[in-house]
Amino acid sequence: MLSYAFLIHALLGALLSGISLAILSPFVTLKKIAYMGEALSHIAFAGIALALLLSLNLSLVTMLFVLAVAGLIGFVSRFFQTEETNVITIFLSVAMALGIILISAKKDYSFDLASYLFGNVLLINKTDIYSLIVLSVVNISFITLLFKELFYMTYNMTVAEVFGIRVKTVYYLFLFLLAINIVVAVKIAGVILVTAQLVLPASIAFQYVRKLKPAIIISILVALVASLIGFYISWQFNLPTGAVIVLVEFMLYLLSLIINKRSKVRN
Amino acid sequence: MIEFKDVNFSVDNKIILENIDLTITTNEFVAIIGPNGAGKSTLIKILLNLIPNYTGQVFIEGKLNSEWLKTERIGYLPQKEEYDTKFPATVMDIALMGIAANKGVFARFNKQDKLKAMETLDKVGIKQFNNAQIGSLSGGEWQRLMLARALLTGSRYLILDEPEASIDKSGVNSFFDLLSELHKQGKTIITISHDLHMLNKYCTFLVCLNKTLHCHTETEMLTADHIKNTFGEALKLIEKDY
Ligand SMILES: Nc1ncnc2c1ncn2[C@@H]1O[C@H](COP(=O)(O)OP(=O)(O)OP(=O)(O)O)[C@@H](O)[C@H]1O
């Protein structure tokens, strides 16, 4: 029998990680960099494997590992002048391969691979909750303070630069923040499922509104509702929480597509 | 003052610009003409530091362009701007882009900024669309928005890459009237254009470009030979339009 505290931690963790990803979601979808989220989460997997193998602090090692690889990707694509998206995809697979090898090297195999691939809300502890609260606040402050820069960054970086808007620095800060969010959320949402929570909320929001600010709010609401419903269902039927949340968000997405289509037909 | 010093640019061994030495003095209304593919847009992109691998140097007001652009702005109207037609931006949002840099990093746009933007949108004749999504604009309306954004930078320099593209006849006239007005107020204007009529009427300095500079002279000094040399075979096409 799981204790009440466990339940609360799990619920809060699912809610907060969903929300923190949803705050960044509109920018990620508009800038069409969902693949960045994909890559970061897979690289995080290798980081997790490394930390487990060496029995080091999980979050810290994963974070450092992700940042190091991100830097390496930037360097490789610039130094060898190759297409960055391809380099990212290659590193994504390589990180996954590395992670699998590292895990198999840890002979006593005392951890559950599926937990990290698909998330496990039962792994959430008090520290995670605190870091998620801090992260959500940081995310909100970031997009509020730098809204103008983020807006023009997602519109067109090159043009924004010509007009003297500091988009490059803001873009790197955004990626940095995205990396932190993903590293924290991977534990809860899982390597495979975290991107869904990064893309779906805004995809739903933009079916209803064509303005960035309302879209951010709807995106957060979607994550909130989906996490609550998903958590409840998974609890009732004893199903994996992260996966159910993603399915609930997907249902909301289908619904939004249908509603949008119908309102277009009517007009 | 803008100076190009021995600027050369090539892509994959194909020479695009060769030995460009050009000085544009302040408060000139410059037209750059030349056939398609002459390197006109490229020359401007080099000036704006948008192309990395060229040789030679470009100076703006005595400073290297990359240095000058760190603190100052040019009102630029690109030949084409890539954007997603579904991008959730209004005409006002894009116009305000011209003011954004003057606002500082954390600052928000206030009523005054929006008023100023409205005034400029009015000047270019698209005030009524201020709340429209950018994806809904026609080609000419978009071009007017691009001009409004360039004007809103308040820069002493306006650099326009075929501003009259997809603008109707009366629109072109009011475009150039507006530019001429700004020129009188002391702005330095560089425009790429295929409309020799307009250029003849308004511009003070002409640059004929086709990979190399064929001439750069006061407009009155321009001769048919200059044009012939610049356009070569392409001239027949131009003459028909003219
Ligand atoms: N990145 C690039 N890679 C390869 N070729 C390029 C590149 N940029 C420009 N070019 C070539 O350089 C030449 C000049 O291009 P540019 O756009 O400057 O011409 P333009 O004078 O502005 O022509 P237009 O009147 O059609 O706008 C063209 O032949 C073009 O194909």
Ligand SMILES: [Mg+2]
């Ligand atoms: Mg051009």
